[in-house]
Amino acid sequence: MKRSTIYRPIPAIIITAGAALNAGSAAAAAQTYKGPAVSSVWGPVQVIITVKGKKITNVKAVVHPPEPPSQAIESRALPILKSEVLKAQSAKIHAVSGATITSTAYIKSLKGALKKAHM
Amino acid sequence: MGMPIGIEVRDLDVDPEVVDQAFDWLRFVDATFSTYDPDSDISRLNRGELALAGAHPEVRTVLGRCEQLRVETDGYFDIRAPRLPPEGQVRVPAGARETIDPSGLVKGWSVECAAQILDAGGAGNYCINAGGDVRVRGRPPPALCWRIGIQHPFLRDKVAAVLLANDLAIATSGTYERGEHIVDPHTGRPPSGILSVTIIGPDLATADAYATAAYAMGRAGPHWTARLVGYEAMTILSDETILSTQGFPWT
Numbered sequence: 001m002k003r004s005t006i007y008r009p010i011p012a013i014i015i016t017a018g019a020a021l022n023a024g025s026a027a028a029a030a031q032t033y034k035g036p037a038v039s040s041v042w043g044p045v046q047v048i049i050t051v052k053g054k055k056i057t058n059v060k061a062v063v064h065p066p067e068p069p070s071q072a073i074e075s076r077a078l079p080i081l082k083s084e085v086l087k088a089q090s091a092k093i094h095a096v097s098g099a100t101i102t103s104t105a106y107i108k109s110l111k112g113a114l115k116k117a118h119m
Numbered sequence: 120m121g122m123p124i125g126i127e128v129r130d131l132d133v134d135p136e137v138v139d140q141a142f143d144w145l146r147f148v149d150a151t152f153s154t155y156d157p158d159s160d161i162s163r164l165n166r167g168e169l170a171l172a173g174a175h176p177e178v179r180t181v182l183g184r185c186e187q188l189r190v191e192t193d194g195y196f197d198i199r200a201p202r203l204p205p206e207g208q209v210r211v212p213a214g215a216r217e218t219i220d221p222s223g224l225v226k227g228w229s230v231e232c233a234a235q236i237l238d239a240g241g242a243g244n245y246c247i248n249a250g251g252d253v254r255v256r257g258r259p260p261p262a263l264c265w266r267i268g269i270q271h272p273f274l275r276d277k278v279a280a281v282l283l284a285n286d287l288a289i290a291t292s293g294t295y296e297r298g299e300h301i302v303d304p305h306t307g308r309p310p311s312g313i314l315s316v317t318i319i320g321p322d323l324a325t326a327d328a329y330a331t332a333a334y335a336m337g338r339a340g341p342h343w344t345a346r347l348v349g350y351e352a353m354t355i356l357s358d359e360t361i362l363s364t365q366g367f368p369w370t
Contacts, residue, residue: 081363082363083362084369086271086359087279088277089268089279089281091268093278094255096248096253096267096270097252097267097290099251099291
């Protein structure tokens, strides 16, 4: 099962997917290749791969969120809503409700990056 | 409808034929309503080859409910709104016939009807999952409740929340499996600022439409969901906070 970590430097959201697969030879310098920025519902998605020798050592997806809306929602102004921070749980469950995130934008950008790296 | 549907019945004394009947119903719905099937009533209606009066009675039932919901959601649930393909561009030639896509209601409605088939067959403990729309009744022994996870928006193997349920419908709107985007029918563009909306309540058809509408509202969605009667909601915003209604049963 791949591990994913989410960092949140402003203004982009970075999703790091996949572990480093092979270290490759110490002598080979790491090269990064950026795929095109492809539009998605969260904003443009860009995949950046790091290649050492002939191996992909890292894959990163960067999402550039769209401009923030002119009115911000303050939870204090909406006492009828409860506010929580998004957390990840690995609970045992019988079923999942949700739209599966199969991002075609991610796949397109990944293909572009692989092409640039001649893979 | 282009997505996998799972039916899990935990009653030991229910004839498996009952589950077959539920799947027969779901296949009928797909053949009648699928916008991907050129021979479905909906596709033929959209091409002008079929008049509403000539369509299956269930089509009129569904379209009637869709119109009620369009009014109830201030137009944010609107079957005339296009679903954007992954490329994000939709070109509608001038003079093109207005088409409808009721799939935002049909999915939940068909599952709710399938649940009634299971009920009629004597099942009291089951879970139906149709591409993320879930309908449960009873429990899976020895557990006292069904445990339903709400998909984490970024991490596929994690959940953002867990619900304990005995008799409940759960619908979530977000990015679709096929990569199509829900749009705000008023602007024709995807909403911004939110990742998903989950609606729970007694009827999956209504929950499905409410989830679609609330998602289309974007950042104004949570406020609208707080006014719903009989339904609770949880909205995951793009800044990774969650706004939920007072009665949403967090675990």
